[in-house]
Amino acid sequence: MIETVNLRKEYGKVIAVRDLMLTVKPGDIFGLIGPNGAGKSTTINMIASLLEPTEGSIFVNGLDVDKNRRQVREIVGYMPDFFGMYDDLTVREYLAFFATAYGVTEPVRTSSIDDVLEVVELQDKRDELIGKLSRGMRQRLCVGKTLVQNPRILLLDEPASGMDPKGRIELRSLLKELQRQGKTILISSHILTELSDVCNAIGIMEKGRVIETGTVDEIRAKIRGLMQLTVEVLEGMPRAKEILTGDEKVESMAVEGNRISVAVNGDPDYAATILEKLVSNGVRVSSFAREEADVEEIYMQICGHQVS
Amino acid sequence: MRPPGFIAASILRNPYIAVSVRARLRRRATLLLSAVWVAVIVLCIELNYFLYSSPNYPFYPSLEHCFFSVFFQLLGVQLFLAFFLTAYYCSNSVSIERSTRTLPLLRATPLSGHAIALGKIASDPARIWILLALGFPFTITCAAVGRVSISTFAGGYAVMLAAAFFSCNLGLLCSAVGRRLTKPGQAGAAAIGLTMMMLFVSQSLYSFAPLNSLAGLSPIPFFISSVAQRFPPSFPTNFNPNLNFMGAEVHPFLISFPLYVLLGLGCFLGASRRIADDNVPVLSRSQTTCGYLLYQLAVLGAVTNFFHPVRGFTGRPIATPATGDEPMVAYSLLALAGLILAALIITPTRSRVEAAIRRGSTEVGLFRRWFSGDTAPPFPLLAVMFVAAMCGYGLFCWMVVTNAFRPVSNGSLLVGATMLFFCVITFSLFAQSCYLARGKQPVAIAVAGLVLYFVFPAVLSSILQLVARPVVRADYIYALNPIYALARSFSNAPSNDTAFFVFGTVVYVAVIAGLVFAIVSQLRGLRRHIEKMRSAP
Numbered sequence: 001m002i003e004t005v006n007l008r009k010e011y012g013k014v015i016a017v018r019d020l021m022l023t024v025k026p027g028d029i030f031g032l033i034g035p036n037g038a039g040k041s042t043t044i045n046m047i048a049s050l051l052e053p054t055e056g057s058i059f060v061n062g063l064d065v066d067k068n069r070r071q072v073r074e075i076v077g078y079m080p081d082f083f084g085m086y087d088d089l090t091v092r093e094y095l096a097f098f099a100t101a102y103g104v105t106e107p108v109r110t111s112s113i114d115d116v117l118e119v120v121e122l123q124d125k126r127d128e129l130i131g132k133l134s135r136g137m138r139q140r141l142c143v144g145k146t147l148v149q150n151p152r153i154l155l156l157d158e159p160a161s162g163m164d165p166k167g168r169i170e171l172r173s174l175l176k177e178l179q180r181q182g183k184t185i186l187i188s189s190h191i192l193t194e195l196s197d198v199c200n201a202i203g204i205m206e207k208g209r210v211i212e213t214g215t216v217d218e219i220r221a222k223i224r225g226l227m228q229l230t231v232e233v234l235e236g237m238p239r240a241k242e243i244l245t246g247d248e249k250v251e252s253m254a255v256e257g258n259r260i261s262v263a264v265n266g267d268p269d270y271a272a273t274i275l276e277k278l279v280s281n282g283v284r285v286s287s288f289a290r291e292e293a294d295v296e297e298i299y300m301q302i303c304g305h306q307v308s
Numbered sequence: 309m310r311p312p313g314f315i316a317a318s319i320l321r322n323p324y325i326a327v328s329v330r331a332r333l334r335r336r337a338t339l340l341l342s343a344v345w346v347a348v349i350v351l352c353i354e355l356n357y358f359l360y361s362s363p364n365y366p367f368y369p370s371l372e373h374c375f376f377s378v379f380f381q382l383l384g385v386q387l388f389l390a391f392f393l394t395a396y397y398c399s400n401s402v403s404i405e406r407s408t409r410t411l412p413l414l415r416a417t418p419l420s421g422h423a424i425a426l427g428k429i430a431s432d433p434a435r436i437w438i439l440l441a442l443g444f445p446f447t448i449t450c451a452a453v454g455r456v457s458i459s460t461f462a463g464g465y466a467v468m469l470a471a472a473f474f475s476c477n478l479g480l481l482c483s484a485v486g487r488r489l490t491k492p493g494q495a496g497a498a499a500i501g502l503t504m505m506m507l508f509v510s511q512s513l514y515s516f517a518p519l520n521s522l523a524g525l526s527p528i529p530f531f532i533s534s535v536a537q538r539f540p541p542s543f544p545t546n547f548n549p550n551l552n553f554m555g556a557e558v559h560p561f562l563i564s565f566p567l568y569v570l571l572g573l574g575c576f577l578g579a580s581r582r583i584a585d586d587n588v589p590v591l592s593r594s595q596t597t598c599g600y601l602l603y604q605l606a607v608l609g610a611v612t613n614f615f616h617p618v619r620g621f622t623g624r625p626i627a628t629p630a631t632g633d634e635p636m637v638a639y640s641l642l643a644l645a646g647l648i649l650a651a652l653i654i655t656p657t658r659s660r661v662e663a664a665i666r667r668g669s670t671e672v673g674l675f676r677r678w679f680s681g682d683t684a685p686p687f688p689l690l691a692v693m694f695v696a697a698m699c700g701y702g703l704f705c706w707m708v709v710t711n712a713f714r715p716v717s718n719g720s721l722l723v724g725a726t727m728l729f730f731c732v733i734t735f736s737l738f739a740q741s742c743y744l745a746r747g748k749q750p751v752a753i754a755v756a757g758l759v760l761y762f763v764f765p766a767v768l769s770s771i772l773q774l775v776a777r778p779v780v781r782a783d784y785i786y787a788l789n790p791i792y793a794l795a796r797s798f799s800n801a802p803s804n805d806t807a808f809f810v811f812g813t814v815v816y817v818a819v820i821a822g823l824v825f826a827i828v829s830q831l832r833g834l835r836r837h838i839e840k841m842r843s844a845p
Contacts, residue, residue: 080412
């Protein structure tokens with residue numbers, strides 16, 4: 001549905017996006033994760049045809065964005081990271097304006113606006129001036145604006161920024177509903193937990209490159225070598241430290257009271273080996289746990305590795 | 309070729325127009341403004357009718373003359389609305405979208421840059437369009453009662469609308485070209501500055517021509533010319549409002565109308581390009597358009613100059629002075645277009661200044677040391693330049709008045725070029741400082757100066773012409789231009805316009821003081837801005 005080929009964007013000497021190869025399949029919610037300045041917004045702006053790439057190509061629904069800007073804009077709903085609104089308009093007029101701008105005519109327009117207002121829960125505010133809406137409502141209205149022409153593809157740049165926890169939960173459920181309707185969504189965020197629940201694929205961006213891409217499980221599998229183990233020792237702490245320090249696959253170790261946290265470069269089988277070693281050497285273990293890395297840890301590990 | 313209905317359909321189906329007009333008319337100010345406007349029109353008609361019907365002071369010989377005069381008064385005020393206020397309203401268009409971050413949303417829609425630009429010029433000055441529409445029934449009634457010819461009526465409205473078209477697009481262009489121009493006041497200042505520059509130059513060029521060959525450049529002389537047709541006793545006996553162009557008598561509006569439409573079109577194309585994409589080169593499209601226009605004008609000028617029997621390049625003596633206006637028209641148009649282009653080139657854009665700061669340089673633009681922004685020209689130099697420009701202008705006027713200007717000699721062209729050069733520098737500085745600095749006070753002063761310089765004398769002189777014509781000669785319209793009056797006072801011309809000279813000088817000194825203050829204030833603001841940028845991480 002979305003494909004970038006050797007995509008590159010330069011601002012003078014600054015390379016914002018370098019040789020980006022990205023594929024988002026139809027029906028996916030693809031999360032673009034990365035710190036500020038990683039190139040996420042630039043990438044999304046190029047896909048939305050708002051920025052011209054320095055090099056490379058973008059294909060949206062099989063259309064070359066560079067040559068089919070208008071057609072691409074008709075099927076893409078775009079929500080920027082920072083946006084403003086026409087405060088002098090009512091909620092309904094605002095949606096009507098964008099619906100008309102996207103070529104939605106009556107009577108579809110009216111029903112579409114009603115549907116969108118219901119989805120973003122702003123039915124009661126339809127005749128309210130936008131200037132009087134709260135920040136969260138404005139955010140929801142912008143999401144509504146993105147949906148008003150019923151686009152097949154959504155490009156959401158940091159859509160949850162500024163939302164309260166309730167709003168974020170609602171956004172997540174909205175995204176899942178949109179995915180159920182068959183829409184393809186590319187969403188960016190630097191807050192990883194926002195995306196880990198809803199995305200079925202993520203790309204981690206750093207310094208203009210996608211350094212890892214795949215499903216959350218695939219990426220987790222890739223870094224499984226850095227397994228986190230937590231061992232609680234009842235008796236034999238010096239011996240336990242000696243054994244773990246001497247193990248060639250233990251990368252790092254931290255001791256806190258009777259608890260030892262170790263990062264091990266191995267698979268779950270090797271965890272069993274370590275436990276066996278400890279027990280056989282007379283260490284009394286009260287708890288032995290293997291922790292699954294969450295998206296945030298994955299990201300930190302990958303980015304840390306990349307930096308080093 | 310698309311059918312003419314395409315334009316109407318583009319306007320009617322343009323969502324931006326509908327939404328924007330609705331938003332702008334929602335405020336009560338529009339209703340209030342409309343009410344005041346109608347009241348002013350009615351008051352104007354009542355006052356004139358009172359002057360006509362007063363038994364002690366019969367200013368108008370007939371009702372027809374009275375309403376003929378009212379027609380031009382109404383048209384003059386509407387021209388002011390169309391020419392200045394539309395530029396101001398449109399100069400906020402894109403800058404507001406930038407500052408409120410609605411522009412990316414607009415760009416992401418399938419609407420083209422042209423559609424958005426069209427929507428903006430149609431809807432942002434919506435209040436002005438409403439005022440003009442409200443004035444139309446009154447104007448047409450006055451025209452009917454005053455027996456204004458259809459050609460004059462149509463010509464007047466055509467020039468006014470063409471001027472409004474140009475003015476809107478100039479404001480829009482100023483608003484669109486500055487990528488980081490987010491303060492509406494800055495774009496407004498730039499737009500007004502450029503409009504002022506154009507009017508100032510056309511006003512000064514007015515002195516070039518023996519006849520009213522330049523009347524077409526500025527809308528105000530166009531109206532004066534039209535009035536002159538009806539009130540011949542008020543004007544010198546040799547006054548001919550028409551141009552002698554290629555052997556044919558041509559009404560000035562035939563120059564005004566296409567000129568404004570072409571310039572407006574150039575600005576429209578440039579603005580729509582920048583609205584669609586911030587990353588295209590600054591002014592590329594409009595510069596190309598202007599360049600093409602310049603080329604056409606150059607060809608026109610060369611042709612008319614070469615073949616015309618009275619021109620100077622062939623070395624042949626002028627047979628009868630002031631029988632042909634083509635060389636002067638062509639030269640003046642060329643000079644005007646060159647002036648605008650030169651100002652655009654010389655005036656450093658904010659991005660250039662910022663780029664220079666980033667690379668640690670203090671040098672920007674053509675005149676690197678003085679125009680770098682952070683090493684502003686010293687005030688005395690600025691003052692000297694300004695005075696020199698005015699002196700050059702005065703010298704020019706003196707040459708005109710003493711007939712030294714006929715025939716057109718290379719020396720006079722040199723003087724003209726020098727004068728234009730100073731004007732370019734002065735106004736480039738002004739535009740630059742307005743463009744870059746923050747704060748609206750200097751802009752307000754500059755605008756006040758502009759109004760003081762152009763509008764007040766124009767209105768006053770029109771009133772004198774139309775109301776007190778038995779005692780005031782048409783020459784005094786030009787005497788209200790203080791430099792011209794100064795030149796007249798040193799010439800052999802009748803010296804009974806001393807009062808106007810004094811008045812004009814006072815006005816002019818006030819305007820110069822206002823402009824200098826504005827420039828200095830803007831440069832201070834510019835310095836503060838640059839210091840802030842430097843201290844930023």
